[in-house]
Amino acid sequence: MKRITTLLALILLIASAPAAGSNYDIPEVSVNIQIHENGTATISEHLTYRFDGSFSWAEANIAKEGFSEIRNIRVSEGNWSYLNENTEEPGTFSVSDRNNSVDIRWHYSAQDTSRTFTITYELTDVLTIGPDHSQFYWHFLGSGRDKATENFTATIQLPGSPDNSEIHTWGRVSEDRFSISIDDGTVLAEGNQLSRNETAAVRILFPTAVLDTESVSVTDSDFTLAGVAAEEEDRIRQAAERAERDAFYASITLEVTIIISLLSIFIFVLLYKKYSTRFKTKTISDRESLIIPDQTPPALSGKLINHHMITGHHFVSTVFDLARRGWFVIEEQKPEDKRENGWFSFEDNSKSKFIISDSDETPSDDLNLYEKETVRFVKKQISEGVSEFSKLLSEGGYKTSQWFSGWQKSVKKEFDKLKWVDKESYKAVGFNVAGQLVLIGASIYILVMGTEIAMIALGITFLMCVFSFAMVRRTESGEKAYRRWKAYAKGLKNADKRTVRMEMMDRHFIYATAFQLSEKEIETLIGSTDQSASFIFPWIILTQGSIHTPASVASSVSTLAASGTNSFSGISGGGGAVAGSAGGGTSASAG
Structure with missing residues (x-):
């Protein structure tokens, strides 16, 4: 019920933009x-x-x-x-x-x-x-x-x-x-x-x-004069009828607005309580934790706590996890010195580049459907000369976008196998959207025929329709898993060296990527260790004499992950006077 209250409270947060004052008038x-x-x-x-x-x-x-x-x-x-x-x-x-x-x-x-x-x-x-x-x-x-x-x-x-x-x-x-x-x-x-x-x-x-x-x-x-007089009498009669009709709708707009608004909220609350009330999980603590709940892959746990969305961060975390398990090698490329570019400008090449390559050995662990697709995709990119990590997702244009759409479907298939989402709750989504669309139509009608106060009904019905996404609920096992993984995500955000197990740091980093933690939060997490970068990230090969710390490695790689994700998301005169028509109509403006 607290969730319902929170959602309904958003209705009251209506921001109105101030009208711009005129700089001139006529x-x-x-x-x-x-x-x-x-x-x-x-x-x-x-x-x-x-x-x-x-x-x-x-x-x-x-x-x-x-x-x-x-x-x-x-x-x-x-x-x-x-x-x-x-x-x-x-x-x-x-x-x-x-x-x-x-x-x-x-x-x-x-x-x-x-x-x-x-x-x-x-x-x-x-x-x-x-x-x-x-x-x-x-x-x-x-x-x-x-x-x-x-x-x-x-x-x-x-x-x-x-x-x-x-x-x-x-x-x-x-x-x-x-x-x-x-x-x-x-x-x-x-x-x-x-x-x-x-x-x-x-x-x-x-x-x-x-x-x-x-x-x-x-x-x-x-x-003829008689014909025009008859036209004008008919126009006056129609205008009177229109004025009477407008007055009627204006008189009922407030009442209809209240009825539509209350009905919209009632439909949402009724369906939410019947199909979408969250399961109680009092036995599961929601206190922050740095214990990885289970062996769920990062893309699936990331989808669980990120409102069921599948993003490029989940793909990147999957690549990291595959590299950790030996499927790929991520290697730092020695930066070049700043070189002159033109007479007085310089191009900065001092930042590290990370190259991904195929592993010499094939690991023995089993891969799920979307992990197999990831391996095939990355190998194909490498074979076509796309080995720089930051360009892994941005190269390929429409074909890459099309592949990613299929990859998202594969992740969803694996996610559905876990049975963490209650399929019955989708009924509430369908019923609510259908009901709210009818009420939106009614709101538009009364707005056109009545007064501007009907905008309130239109706004409420639109919000109730948008809130349909909140009706998708997790199963009892899904709710328990959600609370565990949410607690773990909180723990990653607030980690310090007293609570982090150093031998698990690379996995923490991978999950932090899947959970879309900010670069600063990831730096804080990795910065809590005293170990070297090569110890923390054995699956990332640094150049000899590299000055990278674990935190700087994490920052660099997470920045590449974000840039790859952003790059990928971007793919995705008239003929004289006529008897019944008026001429003219001047409009003036200034600047």
């Missing part, structure tokens, strides 16, 4: 649009930037929708016009034609100040022209832009100054933050506190008669 956006009798439009966008820090460029991205051509692009600031030069010098701008947008970038120098830039351009074919009514339908702010907008205004001057009663308008933002008024043939749209995901769109219908019939022609003979 609080004011003002747009002036003049629609001409020939169906073109001149648009001027006034963007007010508020800078906190140093900035040198800004960019506006105009979506290529709702018009056929954009031309006469200009950038200005007050009475100063920027030059269309692609030099990135202050006072210049450039235009890029992308697949879905026209990008306008201008350059300046600003620091801790406010500046208002004006982008002016002309568009063709911005109107949907029907027999009796024509439409201008435009997105003034692009959804998903970098910054929110505090205040927005748009003035649309229609051609011919039609009577106010002949102008029909619809907005696309909540009425409490967006308003549209009409005065003497001019439409004024105003909005405030528009989030970066809100697009300020206005749909305007006016009499086709005000256009120049010699310059324009009907583009949609089926386009």
Whole structure:
């Protein structure tokens, strides 16, 4: 039960990263649009930037929708016009034609100040022209832009100054933050506190008669005021239904979140108690010990205490153990002196290299499946010229990676023979994963349909799913073996010369490698002896006159083991306006 409590306590440790503060914002956006009798439009966008820090460029991205051509692009600031030069010098701008947008970038120098830039351009074919009514339908702010907008205004001057009663308008933002008024043939749209995901769109219908019939022609003979009014009524109805649905889900999100979270924890605890409760082993002491519990090979005991993972450390410890038993010889190669490399640099070759070679004699002891595979692999590497220990695992690329995957399976087969893992506990893993995935799906659904509070349910169900690995329990014999080997691993970490049997030091080193003790811990372990390195490691041949101590040998070889493991683990424009579609949608940024 203590284990369950520990796991569940992790749920409360939710780290939240602080949101990065904005270095600039665009609080004011003002747009002036003049629609001409020939169906073109001149648009001027006034963007007010508020800078906190140093900035040198800004960019506006105009979506290529709702018009056929954009031309006469200009950038200005007050009475100063920027030059269309692609030099990135202050006072210049450039235009890029992308697949879905026209990008306008201008350059300046600003620091801790406010500046208002004006982008002016002309568009063709911005109107949907029907027999009796024509439409201008435009997105003034692009959804998903970098910054929110505090205040927005748009003035649309229609051609011919039609009577106010002949102008029909619809907005696309909540009425409490967006308003549209009409005065003497001019439409004024105003909005405030528009989030970066809100697009300020206005749909305007006016009499086709005000256009120049010699310059324009009907583009949609089926386009009518009645049809648009019906579309808008349907949109408003759908929006009301959506708002009602959103309000319903928002009202139940908290309760559903609590239910999902409690159900997720209940499923985990229920399955854990039924299938995964640890066996009691009161007769086995968990006090640290330096007595090797039994003759279990290092790779298998390492897998037992390392969360059942099979890593490169287990392979390296197996090679060490085979060398200790006479299958291989590990020999120190005399270091070369530092040699000059270039005019003023030197390459350090003073560190010892350890070479592995085949033994002249074949030991008589029996090998298990993965040990036989290790012998064959190492012999093959040696025959192909890969004899330096640090390169033993890093050479071979995909073939080595593929071989190691098979080797891991062989280790698992030998491990399974010991019957240290309760196969019934895997049922709990399967049931829990299945149940938690269903709840994760429910959490995602309520998060999408409801409010952000459903993130709590999503987080808890995800953690309960991840914690499935903790449901794999050991058998009674496996639990006893685990406690013995865990006590031994603790003993290796805290060993001193008063407790270590010197004649067993090389085996201690091999198991320490399998248990993934740190280099410092291994140095401390081996440093507790007064014996020579050749006495401690008879299966490692040192060069004549070697200055290595047992601790330095262990440090060097364990470093090679780690490097070999790390090396190995790395293998592993649009076509004009359309009746029901809005054009435009400018997004601005700065840098």
